[in-house]
Amino acid sequence: MARKAFIYLKTGMIQNLAHQTLSQMLEKTSNVKPLTITNYLKQQNSIYFAFKMQSLDFFLDSNWINKFPRDAVEEEEADIFWEGCESIFYLLVSHLDEENVNKFHNQNSIDFNLATLWERIKQHYAATLVENCSNIITKIFNLRMDEQSVLATLNEFQYIFVANNMYQSPKMSGNMPTLEEIFSQIELAMARQGESVIKEETLALRVQGKKARCFGGKHNPMEPHQELECFHLSPEEKEVFFNRLKKRKEEEKSSEPHAYAIYSASIVDKSTILYSGASFSLFKNAEKFISLRKMNIRLQLANRKTIMAEALGTPVVLSDSGFPIYLKNPLAVPSITSLLIEYSPFLKKNCCLKAEGNVAKLYSEIEELFFNGKIVDNIIKTKVLSPVAESETVNADPLILHQALGNPSERYASALYPLVNLLGIKCEACLKSKSHRLPFRGTFPVLSYPFKVVHMDLCGPITPKS
Template identity: 25%
Template sequence: MWAIINLPNKFKNTGELWLKRCKIQERTPSLKDTIEELRSYIQRTEENIKNSKALATQLKENIPSNQRCSNNFHNPQAKNSEEDCWKLHPEKRPKNSKKTVKALLAVNTSANLSSFILDSGATTLMVNHLKYFQDITMKTETIKLADGSVIEALGTRTIRLESKNIILTFKNFLYIPKLATNLISMAAFIKTNHSIHRLNKDQFIVLDHHKQEIVGGTLSSGNFVLDYNHPKAFASTSVPKNIVSLHQAAGHPSIEYFRKMFPNKQIPQFNCLTCNTCKKKKNPFLGKFPQAVQKLEFLHMDLCGPISPPLESGARFIFKIMDGFSHFSWIFFLMNKSETPNILKTTS
């Protein structure tokens, strides 16, 4: 444990993910397993450098030389406007910051534009096409690439992808049209108690905290490429009526158990009005009574009983009212609890 905590900075992220995975699997990390994990990380990094192209490098190669700007000169054929040209206005170039979102992994030549890759270096989730969004909130955010250059994200929103078992919902996905492939932060799975298991040389699966498989994928040149169905099937956010009826007939189970009851059905995330109503609770009482500053500002009431044996008058309940400021008290003896409303009316 001491060796993992004191790893060099370049292995900090790998060490944290390794500790998290051991905690999920309920085992103590041994020195041998830790060394193997670091060796595997170094091997993946070397494969990525050898078989991949950095995002910024690919973007640069896609810009024809006759469309590039030079220092203090804006090329009229460039895609950006003269007003936004960094060569003319260097002050507009985004500055590198510790808070800048990072996309560490280089893009593998075998991955296409629609691939989704689990990236251990990405700090957030990123896609390159609007087709993955049901709707989008437009905002600008700076993304730092592996070579230190930056690009801009144009929006953020929730997307849904269908795996062979369930529908995956990801929040706060960034829309980056210039991204060469789609990236999913591996830490997003690890931090939510998911674990990644390798099945064989070329395949892996992601398990939830119940050890249920939620998505699988292939290992290609050191990259974890997810298997999923095209998201166009989820352009509509409505839930089929037969799913709602089935949920009601099953006794309103939670989404988790509902999917286990019917594993062959694709059950999306939906809200049940009856379930939401039944889960509502009253606000709790304050931890202490407020302090009164004048008479009759607060009244403390207490109804006790039934008393056994009853009083000589036959009263079986005691109703006490105390003023929160003067502590003056009224005590009433009642035959039945139903007499309480009449007492309140007469004393008011």
């Protein structure tokens, strides 16, 4: 293999390079700009090309000397061979800073240090890359959100990662950090340094339930109330705000239609346990799930007994503030006596659990009350009200369900009641209203008298209040 390498050596090129002394190369290094990732991208091709052209790329392996002993080649070929090695050494030295050059200046045996020298070069550029990324991270944290600065920073950020991704050869990349490592460092840095700022600014402009929110002592201009009425700026307005909110919710409850779901005391669990050590939330009744997937899962309890979960899905419970809470992947377990809700996911979403005496309350990050319970034997027990569609009852009448929903189309009715066959229902009200939806003929008859009644072709009968 060594002899084949010498066949492809360009003797004239090697001799010209070999005539350059080490002192001349050191003079040239003084003109080399400080190493940056940009310099390396421009020079890496020429460095690796020089190795390839002279078939000396195996010098990147620290054990090359054991594979190609010096006495294995003829004397004339050996001279050309070692001149090429010296040229490669000079080429590498020209790309090092003065500190690293001095480490190899007084070495008598160049051949044993090429691999080490190459490693030092890769380490140097790896450190430079991390430093550049660190500078970019600092820029992101100090970034003002105007369009020009954002685009400039993102373009520079993109260039750094694209440049790092260009190192295709493992021998060329060496100790370069991977994209995954750099992104991981960025994520950790942003979590540590930017969490408070990001949280404060994003929550101040957060939109939930199609209503803008004020938060953290800041007034959101998107909020329907005036700045002078914002209790986040004026604490004396807080009581007025909550009284107004309570009154509005009472009015909404008094006029709330019962078409979509029935809420009754019979579907309230006697005790619901909030527990942080639970692996899953457990529901006894499958009626509370809006989506359900049948499966058999064996669960082991703390007393080493086992119970069977029959399904997994997405249930809905109502918070004490009246808005629905969608829980992720709870299990339906008919054999349990109390509903079990794991509240660790709530804490991960910046929710707050406050305890006063034997009362425990779980608040959202915008101070809305999720659960209000009591602490009994170090266990938080509460009551939750779940919306249960009438389709889940045993004696559900498809026609009654259809009319209770306000005579919707089959598509929407099936979406609300997936377990009941609502197709082909003969509803007299629907037939009367929808029979008027005939194709438009293009002209209307000329009328000589005023209308007494105007039919708006609503989907189902209504009873106006006035």
